[in-house]
Amino acid sequence: MTDETWGKVCEELRQQIGDNNYKSWIEPLTLSGLENGVVSFRVPSQFHGDWVSRNYSDHIRAHLGTAGVTVHRVEFKHSARAVAAPKTAAPRGVKAAKARPAAEAEVPGAPLDSRFTFDSFVVGKPNELAHAAARRVAEGGPVSFNPLFLYGGVGLGKTHLMHAIAHELHVRQPHLRVLYLSAEQFMYRFVQALRERQIMDFKELFRSVDVLMVDDVQFIAGKDSTQEEFFHTFNALVDQNKQIVISADRAPGEIKDLEERIKSRLQCGLVVDLHPTDYELRLGILQQKAEFYRGQYPGLQLADGVVEFLAHRITTNVRVLEGALTRLFAFASLVGREITLDLTQDCLADILRASDRKVTIEEIQRKVAEHFNIRLADMIGPKRVRTIARPRQVAMYLAKQLTPRSLPEIGRRFGGRDHTTIMHGVRRIEELITTDSQLSDDLQLLRRLLQA
Numbered sequence: 001m002t003d004e005t006w007g008k009v010c011e012e013l014r015q016q017i018g019d020n021n022y023k024s025w026i027e028p029l030t031l032s033g034l035e036n037g038v039v040s041f042r043v044p045s046q047f048h049g050d051w052v053s054r055n056y057s058d059h060i061r062a063h064l065g066t067a068g069v070t071v072h073r074v075e076f077k078h079s080a081r082a083v084a085a086p087k088t089a090a091p092r093g094v095k096a097a098k099a100r101p102a103a104e105a106e107v108p109g110a111p112l113d114s115r116f117t118f119d120s121f122v123v124g125k126p127n128e129l130a131h132a133a134a135r136r137v138a139e140g141g142p143v144s145f146n147p148l149f150l151y152g153g154v155g156l157g158k159t160h161l162m163h164a165i166a167h168e169l170h171v172r173q174p175h176l177r178v179l180y181l182s183a184e185q186f187m188y189r190f191v192q193a194l195r196e197r198q199i200m201d202f203k204e205l206f207r208s209v210d211v212l213m214v215d216d217v218q219f220i221a222g223k224d225s226t227q228e229e230f231f232h233t234f235n236a237l238v239d240q241n242k243q244i245v246i247s248a249d250r251a252p253g254e255i256k257d258l259e260e261r262i263k264s265r266l267q268c269g270l271v272v273d274l275h276p277t278d279y280e281l282r283l284g285i286l287q288q289k290a291e292f293y294r295g296q297y298p299g300l301q302l303a304d305g306v307v308e309f310l311a312h313r314i315t316t317n318v319r320v321l322e323g324a325l326t327r328l329f330a331f332a333s334l335v336g337r338e339i340t341l342d343l344t345q346d347c348l349a350d351i352l353r354a355s356d357r358k359v360t361i362e363e364i365q366r367k368v369a370e371h372f373n374i375r376l377a378d379m380i381g382p383k384r385v386r387t388i389a390r391p392r393q394v395a396m397y398l399a400k401q402l403t404p405r406s407l408p409e410i411g412r413r414f415g416g417r418d419h420t421t422i423m424h425g426v427r428r429i430e431e432l433i434t435t436d437s438q439l440s441d442d443l444q445l446l447r448r449l450l451q452a
């Protein structure tokens, strides 16, 4: 296989798995050969090789196949030389003290996205507290809150802020060992250590970092041994006064199947919510990105009102917003036209339609049943015990609030109940919200999940 073929395959992989994943995982691979249907690559670390093998080897094989290269197996080899050289051995994002021995320097963290810095993070009302807390941690001074727990819905900037902390610490305090990884990677490392009987190395490694950042911690919920290990790692680092930063899609107390002792540990520091974006924040983000694209596509005209239109219409999350703008600029440059409102509506018809998506009663029933841990069938069934009747009333209330359905229609979807029963349920919840703060938190969370 020629380098040119591999180059083409790389481009297709980039399109398929996205720029970030491509840069983190595929770009660092070095093609070393193809023999008898086995293609091999050199990887910067064993961890990197295992991860790519687990997540991307099928993609690689498929694209090679399309390019006319038949491959039965993809192999990843970790060269000993690479380990011995700390600068190349450590994946990006893992900052190790220069004086440490090479083997120790190879902290298996996830790569950092170089674009996720504080400079590129737009601050608005919904994220100002999270931003301020992240800035404080990034100063690397005395640990004032431990852990910093960032939570919020999909695509609201949690990962961006964590990477920004790591970048900043690297500049300000290059001697610190900063380890960033997702909870899934933590689990994977742990399972691998168990399998290879290297659990002591694993423990030593995680206990030797100065700053530990774990993204999407909700992933370990329900995974007992991983939770146990996470708990011990967490305690060991807090005892040594090392900073921990955690992110999740919901507050610690709301993560189901997470052990109580972990929940309470996670609540000990500063828990900050990234709220859904408001119009001003979306506008700020779009203006920043549009500025960037103007540099990338000089000569491309952006008509007045387009950015405002997008900020108004795409309210789901920042990732979707960014994707829309990227597509718009690419499309306009391809057809060589000014970006007008008409062109925007044509080019982004699917995204705009999806943003208009209405929540359905079925979705509400499912999410509410999940949240309160009752069976979906009980939503429409006859049981009247409080533990079931209350969640059912919550679902009725949300159905009234979030869908355009009438009370009789809602009644029909709740097992053929009368509209007066629905009205009673809605009123009951309206009353309770004012006095029951737990219920009001539950509703806020559910609304966020449903509208994400």
Ligand SMILES: Nc1ncnc2c1ncn2[C@@H]1O[C@H](COP(=O)(O)OP(=O)(O)OP(=O)(O)O)[C@@H](O)[C@H]1O
Residues within 6 Å of the ligand: 116, 120, 121, 122, 123, 127, 152, 153, 154, 155, 156, 157, 158, 159, 160, 161, 249, 285, 318, 319, 322
């Ligand atoms: N305030 C912001 N300013 C600039 N870019 C932002 C902001 N918030 C989010 N983004 C961008 O939106 C995209 C999604 O953000 P990020 O990956 O940090 O979300 P997340 O909260 O970690 O979501 P998930 O739960 O899906 O992992 C990224 O490209 C990020 O740079």
